[in-house]
Amino acid sequence: MFKQPREIQRKVERIKLLNISLKSFIFSRDYYNIPTPSFSSTSSSWSWLLSSSKQGYHLISTPHNISRSKTLLYRLIVQTFLALFLVTKCCDAAKQDALQSSTGCAFPKRWEGRWFQSGVQQEITIEGSTLSTRGRCIASEGDKFLLVNEKGCHRCVVIYQKHINILQYKESMGCKGRETLHYLCEQIPGDALLYSMFKINPEPIKCPLSGSFTFTYNRGHGECKNPVSKMDMCTEDSRLLLNFQACPDVSGTESTVEELTCLAWWKDGNSRYLVGLVSHYHATSNEDRFRCFVYEKISGSGAANADAEYKLAQSGDATCNGLESAEVGSRIMTLKRAPITERCDFPAWFKGPRHWHALMGNANYIFHPSDGSLHIVKPSGYMEARALCEQINKQTTTEMMAVVHHTTGCTSGYMCVMFYRRDTHVAELQMGTPAARLEDACTTENFDVHRTPFVTLLANNPETQICPMEGYYSIKGFLIPSSSISRHKRNHNNKSRMHRHREVVSFRNQENADSYYYSMEKRKAFSRMRRTAAVAQVLQQPSDNVTQDFYNLESTRARRETMGCNINHNTNRRLYIGCNENTVIEVKPKCKNDEEETYTCHGHWQENQTTFIIAKHLSSQHGVCISYVPIEGNQVQVYAGDTCHRPGMLQAEAGATTTGGFGGGGNSGGVTTTHKTMSNVTVIGKCGDTSTSITLHYRNNSWMILTVLTIVLFNSILR
Structure with missing residues (x-):
């Protein structure tokens, strides 16, 4: 079915309108002097015919002039490309407008914090989309940021992250109005000044130059x-100590000590930078303290080469400006690795385990075979001190006196140290006072073997x-250090308060309260009657093993006391050494799940009629030294502490100020605090000695026997 001529006419009109709109939007007919094609059948250049098909009528053109057709085709191609160009430009402008009006631009999270820049009085803060001294970020692309301040000034800032602790940036000059990011960034010249920002309170890094060096320096004179x-x-690998010497024939030199904390390093081209x-x-402000260095290796192969030399240039202010090579700077240094000197060695039995720790648990002593050094490290991982063996004064199979070169922080010196092998896994150290010269370390003034406290290592x-x-x-007493006793008392007081809290019940009237407490008293009285009856039964019906009967009664009481954890440590309790297990020391009765007075043995030795036992708490695994000192007869004094009890060392161990010591064993230059308790002990017998056990139980429970006999006698009189 054919379409109506009216519909065909409407389609022709739409084509005319489309042709007119394109012509008026892009080109002018007069400018190109090209006749407008007509859709009439009488056109001289084009004929439009109606062709019929199954789909209906279609318009087709027939060219009368080939050149006119080519011109029209070229015109259409040019129009298309110009239209695409205009559309692209419009979209780019719209995109920039959208970026400038948005608030989604933000600086990387890793940049947030406080920063210092030379010449800027206040601290610079980066947070979210704000750079405090420059304004708010409104657009970004890579390392380019478009910022606007409160005055409406727009500027492009290009920020380079040299390190997590160092940012450098360039910026466009002047106050610009509403401009695009690309336009403002293109205005930054290639030789624009590069500003440096240093993070305040950053995390230090490992210094790229490590080890000992000798150096010469030049300050321009x-x-x-x-x-x-x-x-x-x-001691920290992030710090270096520079000892400058004064040269009499060179002006501007002085004898001074500087400490350098490494914050960042990076490579830029052939140069390596360090901040x-x-x-x-002289350093009193950030302007004085922040410095930039550039260095390069000038000889030697390999990082740890013995003959390695470096050239290093230092900036004169808190910037990296002007440091283009290691030959130009405020101060030029030539570093040469210090020659490796022959050193002595620590005892083989001490190096074997490689890893020791003080009984207090406040320091680890770690031997490093790579350089033969001994590191004293806190449980947190912080290295407190480092020691190297310099000279051996005397040595046997179990003892060695040596002078060590020790470093604590950035302070170093010489110290006299005694090493004692007490058992396979037990050692002790005595450390003297630091001295500036090696020959003064072991003098009486700096080391007294009879007064210097011991550090016990496991x-x-x-x-x-x-x-x-x-x-x-x-x-009678405790078998735990005083520090553990205070913890035990705190726990016991907390439990007692909880127990009392459970007993304090709110009542609406006094009658109910009286009834409650009356019931409590009745229960206590009934419990006492049952206990008395049990004892009477034991006395009236003698057993073949009286010791076992009393042991059962004691176990019952122990279980009862364990429920409330109300053990009186001032009364006599039982101390078992190697009875239940030959490697275990324990005290009974004890609180339920309370292993504070249960230990495993790991070594022992004898010294001046005193037996020292090194053991570990079964639950906490903390070390303790148990000193067993006989007095007279079967009486013994037992000391338990973080250090081993020695009467001659009482004053030093009790907290005297010591200036020696490079470790964390309690002797690192301050007040030594030790925790020790003394208990009175009576020897009863060997494990499994039944007859002696009977005597012990009757002695400990004589008051109970007398009470029972009195009750029995009283009952017979009443009858």
């Missing part, structure tokens, strides 16, 4: 070569050993 200066590592905090008596993962002094005893 000549090179100071003699005497030579020295650079050493501190650090310099601490010395190897990591020590094997258990059979406990000495096997047997069972009567003990």
